[in-house]
Amino acid sequence: MELTTPGVATLRRDPDQRALGDAETADAALAASGDGRAFERLYRAHVARVHSLVRRMVGPDHADDIAQDVFVRAWTKLATFRGDAAFGTWLHRLAVNVILARRTTLGTERGRYVDSADILDGVAGRAAVPELSMDFEEAIGRLPDGARQVFVLHDVEGYRHEEIADMLGIVAGTSKSQLHHARMALRRHLER
Amino acid sequence: MNDQWTERLSEYLDGELAPAEQTALEAHLPSCDACRTTLDELRRVVTNARALDDRPPAADLWPAVAGRIGLSARARTRPAVRRFSFTVPQLAAASVVLALVSGGGAWLLGRRGTVPKRSDFVSRSTAGLLNASAYPGDARFAAQVADLERAIAQPGRLDTATVRVIARNLRIIDRAIRSAQSALAADPGNSYLNLHLAQEMRRKLELLRQAATLAGARS
Numbered sequence: 001m002e003l004t005t006p007g008v009a010t011l012r013r014d015p016d017q018r019a020l021g022d023a024e025t026a027d028a029a030l031a032a033s034g035d036g037r038a039f040e041r042l043y044r045a046h047v048a049r050v051h052s053l054v055r056r057m058v059g060p061d062h063a064d065d066i067a068q069d070v071f072v073r074a075w076t077k078l079a080t081f082r083g084d085a086a087f088g089t090w091l092h093r094l095a096v097n098v099i100l101a102r103r104t105t106l107g108t109e110r111g112r113y114v115d116s117a118d119i120l121d122g123v124a125g126r127a128a129v130p131e132l133s134m135d136f137e138e139a140i141g142r143l144p145d146g147a148r149q150v151f152v153l154h155d156v157e158g159y160r161h162e163e164i165a166d167m168l169g170i171v172a173g174t175s176k177s178q179l180h181h182a183r184m185a186l187r188r189h190l191e192r
Numbered sequence: 193m194n195d196q197w198t199e200r201l202s203e204y205l206d207g208e209l210a211p212a213e214q215t216a217l218e219a220h221l222p223s224c225d226a227c228r229t230t231l232d233e234l235r236r237v238v239t240n241a242r243a244l245d246d247r248p249p250a251a252d253l254w255p256a257v258a259g260r261i262g263l264s265a266r267a268r269t270r271p272a273v274r275r276f277s278f279t280v281p282q283l284a285a286a287s288v289v290l291a292l293v294s295g296g297g298a299w300l301l302g303r304r305g306t307v308p309k310r311s312d313f314v315s316r317s318t319a320g321l322l323n324a325s326a327y328p329g330d331a332r333f334a335a336q337v338a339d340l341e342r343a344i345a346q347p348g349r350l351d352t353a354t355v356r357v358i359a360r361n362l363r364i365i366d367r368a369i370r371s372a373q374s375a376l377a378a379d380p381g382n383s384y385l386n387l388h389l390a391q392e393m394r395r396k397l398e399l400l401r402q403a404a405t406l407a408g409a410r411s
Binding site: 022023025026029030032033036039040043044047048049051052055063064067068071072075076083136137140151155156161176177179180183184186187190 | 199201202203208230233234236237238240241242244246247248249251253254256257258260261263361364365367368371372374375378384385388392
């Protein structure tokens, strides 16, 4: 399987990163056998990326809870990790699944995939003065749910539209449209 | 600014336009300042997205995670004894499988005269194993493994469940050893990897010792 996540692609190319990946595969095997310290090492190595993904996908309010859920789920699913891909790739996909499963309880439904740029217009216009303008992360957080999720999965995490469509239960065309609207809104933010 | 190409600029940026559309847009761009400006801004958005730094949570989540999965916050290892609390028939059955899986190696070593006597094994120190980079050429480690495997190779009835448990644990450890070796091949001087490999080798010896001890006590 071709790996499209930027960080994962780096793992494949960089010998040091590849060695690290092998060590993580070993830690994953140890953790699967019940070694809590090995699992803590994996947690320490990946918590920033997982938490950032969660925060960007659902916002900061539930990020801690969902990030915990990701690692709890990972612990219970370690036996299914076979080392075919990097542990980070496996964990990342698992994290996306956990996040998307929580969308329903968080009120983020498929219907939020608006196909109009109008709702996105406000994203760039909330800061009154340039020196107080929000940073790029905050601008992403103000995107509507659908556009934000597609933008994060595509432009930040490197998934393809077909993969995103499959994960979100939409068609690839909707993913492309949401991505473009998100970029256009964030472009206005960069203009200031 | 909004012309027929405005909504297609992201697809162009991502290389997802059909060849004919791409050619048409590229013919349009030199004469359209607005599209060129927008395209440049979209590029900046994508560049910013790819450059985002990951930030850890404000508070360490590990204590909560460890609590939810039944570990202490200091991530203690699950009690290993739980995995080896087998009955005598189970141990006897498992020993047969161990002999089948890896007894061949011990036999070969024995043929070469490199397998130590059992009394020698008891007195051996594992301190030398800290230099893990010698594995698998470390004949002493191989001999210890072979000796222990022979020690627990007692005749008995096969118990499929036990066989699976022990074989699975050995596979896990062997996999960890192989992974560490692979990582060390790329970075031989990595002290963490050396220590990690040494720990896995000791772990295998400990597993075999516990099984041998229990088998010996019950035989």
